[in-house]
Amino acid sequence: xxxxxxxxxxxxxxxxxxxxxxxxxxxxxxxxxxxxxxxxxxxxxxxxxxxxxxxxxxxxxxxxxxxxxxxxxxxxxxxxxxxxxxxxxxxxxxxxxxxxxxxxxxxxxxxxxxxxxxxxxxxxxxxxxxxxxxxxxxxxxxxxxxxxxxxxxxxxxxxxxxxxxxxxxxxxxxxxxxxxxxxxxxxxxxxxxxxxxxxxxxxxxxxxxxxxxxxxxxxxxxxxxxxxxxxxxxxxxxxxxxxxxxxxxxxxxxxxxxxxxxxxxxxxxxxxxxxxxxxxxxxxxxxxxxxxxxxxxxxxxxxxxxxxxxxxxxxxxxxxxxxxxxxxxxxxxxxxxxxxxxxxxxxxx
Numbered sequence: 001x002x003x004x005x006x007x008x009x010x011x012x013x014x015x016x017x018x019x020x021x022x023x024x025x026x027x028x029x030x031x032x033x034x035x036x037x038x039x040x041x042x043x044x045x046x047x048x049x050x051x052x053x054x055x056x057x058x059x060x061x062x063x064x065x066x067x068x069x070x071x072x073x074x075x076x077x078x079x080x081x082x083x084x085x086x087x088x089x090x091x092x093x094x095x096x097x098x099x100x101x102x103x104x105x106x107x108x109x110x111x112x113x114x115x116x117x118x119x120x121x122x123x124x125x126x127x128x129x130x131x132x133x134x135x136x137x138x139x140x141x142x143x144x145x146x147x148x149x150x151x152x153x154x155x156x157x158x159x160x161x162x163x164x165x166x167x168x169x170x171x172x173x174x175x176x177x178x179x180x181x182x183x184x185x186x187x188x189x190x191x192x193x194x195x196x197x198x199x200x201x202x203x204x205x206x207x208x209x210x211x212x213x214x215x216x217x218x219x220x221x222x223x224x225x226x227x228x229x230x231x232x233x234x235x236x237x238x239x240x241x242x243x244x245x246x247x248x249x250x251x252x253x254x255x256x257x258x259x260x261x262x263x264x265x266x267x268x269x270x271x272x273x274x275x276x277x278x279x280x281x282x283x284x285x286x287x288x289x290x291x292x293x294x295x296x297x298x299x300x301x302x303x304x305x306x307x308x309x310x311x312x313x314x315x316x317x318x319x320x321x322x323x324x325x326x327x328x329x330x331x332x333x334x335x336x337x338x339x340x341x342x343x344x345x346x347x348x349x
Contacts, residue, residue, distance in 0.1 A: 006030060010118035011327050012066040016057035019331035023055065026066075033122055036084020038077050040102060040128070041120045044141035045324065045345040046072035049176070049264070052335045054111070068115030071106040074131055074140040078120070088126040091304060095130060101137075102128040106145045107290045117327050119347050129304065132311040142316035142342035146181030147307035148290040149263060150239065154186060155303070156288050157237035157259040164189035168230055168255070170238040171195050172222070172246055173266070174210065175202040177342035180317050182239050183209045185306070188313035194229050196222060202340050216246075223249035230255075239263065244271035251277050259284040317341030323348055 008030040013022040033039050051069045053059040077100045088108075090096060104116055108127035115121075131140035154160070159169055164186060171182045174195035183193050187209070195210035197203060198217045206213035214225035226235060226249070234255035240246055241264030250260050251274055260283065278285065293300040307314075319339035322330040324347045334343055 008118060008120045010068050010115060010121075011070075011324075012068055013055055014065045016055065016062075019052065019055050019328040023328045023331075025325070028118075030120060030122055033079050033081035035082050036086060036125050037081040037122055038096070038102075038125050038128060039079035039120065039122050040073075040075040040104075041078050042073045042075035042116065042118060042347060043101075044074045044137040044321075045070055045116050045347075046141040046145060046177075047330065047334050047343045047345060048072060048145055049334065049337075051117075052331050055331065063112045067112045068117065069111055070116030070118075071104060071109040071111050072141060072145045073104045073116040074101065074137045075120075076101055077128075081125075084125065086126075088124070090125045091129060091301075093130050093304075093308070094125075094128050096125055096128070101131050101140070103131050103140050103144050105129050106148055107294045117324070117345065119324070130308065132308065135311070135315070138318050138321055138342075138344040138346070139316050141344050142177060142318060143307060143311070143314075145290070146178055146316065146342075147185075147314070148293060148303060149178050149288075150182035150185060151303040151306050152290065152293045152299070153239050153261045153263050153288045154182065154237075155299070156286050156292070157239065157261045159186060159189070159191055159237050161189045161306075164191040167191045167236045168233070169193050170226065170235040170240075170250075170253075171210070172216065172238065172240045172242050173197065174206055174213070175199065175340040176241065176337070177316065177319075178241065178263070179239075180209060180341055181314055184314040185310060187211075188310050194226065194235060196225060199338075205340055219246055219249040222246055223253050226253040234258065237261070242266050244268040247271040247273065251281075251283065254281055254283055257282045257284075259286060261286045261288050263288045319343050321346045 105127045169191045193210040195206040195213040196216035212229035216222035243265035245267035319341035324345045
């Protein structure tokens with residue numbers, strides 16, 4: 001029922017390469033929604049570093065070509081199929097009705113066949129989420145990837161609303177959209193937060209988001225900053241997307257019993273790991289992706305609940321909006337990491 005749109009447009013690529021070189025805007029035939037599906041006209045699309053890497057073959061491999069990309073967006077339901085019969089049910093708080101404003105649930109979007117870099121798409125109803133009423137479209141498109149990634153990573157590191165008070169949390173590369181959500185969520189829960197950036201210019205903004213903010217461009221400067229901020233006691237939990245370059249300092253600067261959670265590998269995965277220090281300090285080294293809560297329904301429900309409960313505390317910082325028509329150039333900009341917060345694509349009216 002609702003609008004029956006037969007044509008859509010999406011950014012696709014036929015092989016890996018720089019976004020400027022391989023992405024093209026193509027027309028597609030859009031099917032009417034079947035059982036458990038909804039057609040959503042997109043209003044804002046959240047950009048993530050994983051998309052920049054995916055196009056270049058540095059993320060999970062594309063299942064086939066041509067491939068679409070993107071998993072995070074906000075839009076309006078314009079057509080709705082009947083309820084589905086599979087085991088994955090929509091979240092009870094998602095408004096499934098024509099005209100409702102909804103967000104996409106990252107991890108349940110087929111980025112290869114459908115993705116979110118498009119004007120309109122047909123999605124599983126179980127891949128739709130509510131948008132906080134006081135969020136604009138860009139903020140809604142910047143919310144759920146951060147909540148799933150950082151809420152889940154915090155939980156894996158032992159930081160929850162119940163356990164956060166008294167804990168020292170380190171967030172490296174904290175000026176990213178993910179880092180900002182982690183800082184805001186942990187601070188709302190009562191943790192003491194430490195934030196790093198390679199850019200001196202971003203420290204003033206991070207100082208308003210974290211209890212301690214300092215420049216860290218390599219392992220030595222990271223270790224020095226942690227020692228100063230914690231008076232030599234170290235951190236209790238760390239969320240790190242940097243990878244190899246920071247691991248020597250992370251292990252050296254961790255407190256006894258600390259947890260280190262890696263959710264990205266910007267500088268690579270191969271790093272010397274002092275096993276003796278890991279053993280002596282009783283450290284937990286964990287890897288995290290958003291597919292963990294998707295495998296555990298009760299955990300997913302808990303993390304999604306945090307997104308709504310703490311929506312006012314974790315309102316995303318929008319670094320800027322860009323035209324969907326300029327997606328390749330915007331991905332190149334994203335890859336340069338010169339912004340603080342989230343870049344969002346907006347379809348032209």
